[in-house]
Amino acid sequence: MRKVSTVFYISIIIVILFIIWGVIPASKLPDYNLGAVSTAVHSFLIDRFGWFYLLAATTFLVFCLFLIFSKYGNIRLGEDDEKPEYSSATWFAMLFSAGMGIGLVFWGVAEPISHYHTPPAGEGGTPEAARLAMRYAFFHWGLHPWAIYGVIALALAYFQFRKKEPGVISRLLRPIFGDKVNGAVGITIDTLSVYATIFGVATSLGLGAIQIGGGLSRLFPAIPNNFITQLIIIIVVTFLFMTSAQTGLNKGIKILSDTNIALAVWLMLFLLFVGPTSFIMDVFTTTIGTYLQNLPSMSFRLTPFEQSDWPKSWTIFYWAWWIAWAPFVGTFIARISRGRTIREFMIGVLAVPTVFSALWFSVFGGSALYLERFQHISIIDVMNDKGMETALFFMLQQFPFGTILSGLAILLICTFFVTSADSATFVLGMQTTNGMLNPPNSVKFIWGIAQSAAAVILLWTGGLQALQTASIVAAFPFAIIMILIVISLIRSFQKEPIAKKRI
Template identity: 55%
Template sequence: MCKISIVFWISLVIAIVFVAWGVIAPVQLGKMMDQTKAFFLDSFGWFYQLSATFFLVFALFLIFSRYGRIKLGRDEDKPSFSRPTWFAMLFSAGMGIGLLFFGVSEPISHYASPPVGEGSTAQSAQAALVYTYLHWGFHAWAIYSVIALILAYYKFRKERPGLMSTTLSPLLGGREKGAIGTVIDVVAVFATIFGVAASLGLGAAQINGGLHYVAGVPNNFTVQLIIIAIVTVLFILSASTGLQKGIKYLSNANMILAVILLVSILFLGPTKFILNMFTTTLGSYIQNLPSMGLRLAPFNKEQAAWIKDWTIFYWAWWIAWAPFVGTFIARVSKGRTVREFMVAVLIIPTLVCAFWFCVFGGAAIFYDYYKGADIAGQPLETALFHVYDVLPFTGAFVIVTLLLITTFFVTSADSATFVLGMQTAYGALNPPNFVKIIWGIFLSASAIVLMLSGGLNAMQTAIIVSAFPLTFVLVAMAFSVLKDFKKEIPPKVHSKKTKRKKEKEEPEPKLT
C-alpha cells in the first residue's frame, strides 16, 4: 500500500489555512497580495529574467553536450508511449487552457498597447506576435524540459523517488531526506497549486465569457463557481481512472480538437496574411531572442511596467508550473535519451505555440487593422469569440472552443492532481485515489479563493511569490544533475590522436 508523506499533511494544513483566509477575509487577502506582488516585481524582476535565461542556455548545452546519449532509464528500456501520444500528453499538460485564453487576447493586447512605440500600427502588430512568441516559446519550454529531464533521470535511471528533493542528493549529501527535503517538497507543492489554480480561474472565466456571448448566460462569479464545481467532478473522475486511461485519452482528444480548430481558422481566415506574418515574426523572434529575454527598461517606467506585467509574470508562471509539468512529462518519458528528450520538449512545442499564436492572434490583428472589427477593445476572455463573428461557421467554432477549453481544463487539473499525489506520497508512480481527490478539491478551492480575492491580479501574485523560492531549488537541480552526468560520462583526458602523437614522441627503450 502506498504511504502518505509528512509533506502531504504539512501542505494540507497550509492549504486549509489559505482557503479559509480567502473565504473569511477576501478583501484583506486581496490587499495583501497586491502589496506583495508590487514588492516582488520591483525588487526581483532581474532575478526572474536571469533565471529564465539560465534554463534556456542550460537546455541548449544539454542538447549539444556529450551527455546527450544518456538514457532516461536503464540502457535496455523502451519508451512507454508512442511519439504522437507522448507529444500530445506533454503539450496538453504544458500549456493547456492558456493557449485558448491568450491565443487571441495576448497578441491583440500587445498590438493595442505594445512594449515600445504606438499601438494599432503595422509595427506594433509584428511586435505583438514576436513578444507573444517570447512568452510562450523557448524560455518556457526550456524551464519545463530541464526540470522534467532531471526528474526522469533520477526516477528511471537512478531508481529514486520522483521528488524534487531527491534530485538534490549530489549537493546535499543525504540531508535531502530530512527537514531540508521536506521544505523543498512543500514549496514545490504550493507552486503547483497556485500555478494550476490560476489556469483553472482563467478557464472558468473564458467558459463563462463564451456562454455569455452565445447564450446570454450572466458573466459573474456565481456562474464561474458553478463551472468550476462541474469541471472539478469531471477531472477528479478522470484522475481516478489513472494515467493510461483518463489522461491519455483526453490528451489525444485535446490534440485532435486543437488541430481541427487551428487548421479551420488558418484556411477560413486570412491565410496568406497569417503565413507571411509567421515567417516574418518567427525570424524576428529568433534574431532578437537574447535582448528581449533580458530586457527590463530601467530608464522608462511605462515600458518597465509592461515588462513586469507580462514578461516577468510569465517567467514566474512557468517556474511555478515546472514541478507539475516537469513531474508529469518525466512520468511519461521513460526510455528516451537526453538529446531526444531535450530536442522534442524544447523545439517542437515552441514552434507549435508560435504557429498557434500567429494563426489566432494574426487573424485577430488582420480583422482589427484591415476590417475595422474592434477586437482590441474586447475583454480578454471574450476576444476570441469576437474573431469568430467575422468567420463563417461561427456557432461551430464556439461549440468546439468551449469543448476544448473544458477538456484542457480537465487534463490540466487531473494531471496536476496526479502530480500532487506523487509529490505527497513519496514519489509513488500510482498515488492513492483519495490523495488525488483531496488535491483536486483544494486546487478548485484555491482557484475560487484567488478569483474572490482579486481575480487575475491575485492569481499573478500567488504565482510570482510561490515561484521565488522555487527558482533557487530549480537552479540547484541543474548543477546537481551535472555532477551525476559527469560520473556517467567522465571527460576524456586525451583523444586517440593525442595518445598516438604522445607514443610517437616518446623514445624507444634501450636494450641492455
C-alpha cells in the same frame, strides 16, 4: 492513507489556511488581507529582482541547448536499453496538454491585441506595433518557458528512472546536500513545490470557468457569465476530471490528451482556411525569423532608462509564472518521458511545443490583428468592455462558421481544463507520497476536491487574482532551487560512463 508523506499533511494545512485568509473581506484586514500582502511581496520581488528572473530563465535555456549538442545527450532516462514508454505523438500530446494548452486558448487573441495597442516600444496601432505584438507572443510562449519546464522534468526523470531516487523535487539535490534532503530541507522544498502547484492550478480552474462562462454567454445570451454559471461549470469539470483521475495515467489522461490535440489542430486548421490564410502564413514566416533574430536581445530586455513597466507586467510576470508552474508540469512530463535519451527529450520538449505555439498565435493572433488593421473591427473595445475571456469568441464570430468555431473552442477549453486538473491531482499525489509512480486514488481524490474547493471559494470572494499572485511569489525561491538543480545535474552527468566514451 498510510502511504502519504509529511509533506501531505503540511500542504493540506497550508491550503486550508490560505483559503481562510483569501475569503476574509479586505475591509476586515485592509493592510493584511491575502490580496494586499501577496501583491506587495510580488511587486517587491519584480521591482528588485526582475533582472534575476530574466537571467535565470535564459540560463535554463542555454543549459537545455547545451545538452542537445553535448556528449551528455546520449544518456538515457532509464536503463541503457530501455525504450520510450509512450509513442512520440502521445508523449507530445500529454506534455503539451498539461503544460500550457488552456493558456494558449485564453491568450491566443488577447495577448497580441494587448501588445498591439500597448507595445513594448513605440506607438500602438502601427505596423511596427503589430510586428512587435506577434514577436513577443512567440517569445513569451516559446523556448524560454519550455526550457524552464525542461530543466525540472529532465532532472526528475533522470534521478527517478536512472538513479532510482523517489520522484520528488528535494531528491534532485542529493549531489549537493547529501542526506539532508531526507529531513527538514527536503520537506521544505517539496512543500514549496506542492504550494505552487495547488494554488496555480486552483487559479487556472477559476479563470478557466470564467472563460467557458464567457463563451457560453456569447453563444447563448440567455446564459449569464456569473458566479452561479461558473460554479456549475466547476462542478461538472470536477466530476469529469475526478472520474478520469481514478482511471490512471494510461487511460484518462492519455485519452484526454490525444483528444485535446486533435481538437486544437482541427480548430486551428479550420480558422486557418476560413480566415485570411495567406496573411496568417506570412505572419508565421516573418515572425519566426524576427523571433530567432531578436531572441538574445529580448531575453535580456529591461528598461532602466525609459522607466517603463512593460517588461515587468509581461515578460518578468510570465517567467515567474512559468517557474511557479514548473514543479507541476515538470513532474508530469518526467513521469511520461521514461526511456528517452536526453537529446531526444530536449529536442521534443523545446522544439515541438514552440513551433505549435508559434502556429497557434499566428492563426489566432494573426486573424485578430487582420481584423483590427484591415477590417477596422475593434477587438480591444470588446476586451475592455466584456473582459479578456470574450476576445477569442468575438474574433471567431467575425469569420464564416463562427458559431461552430466558438463551440469547438468551448469544447477545447473544457478538455484542456479537465486534463490540466487531472494531471495536477496525479502530480500532487506523487509529490505527497514520496514520489509514487501511481499514487493511490484516495490521495488524488483529496487533492482534486481541495483544488476545486479553493477555486470556488476564491471565485466567490473575488480572491482568484490574489491567489494567482500568491502562487507566483513561490517562483523566487524556486528559481534558486532550479539553479541548484542545474548544478546537481552537471555533477551527476560528469560521473556517467557515457561522458568517457565520447569527446
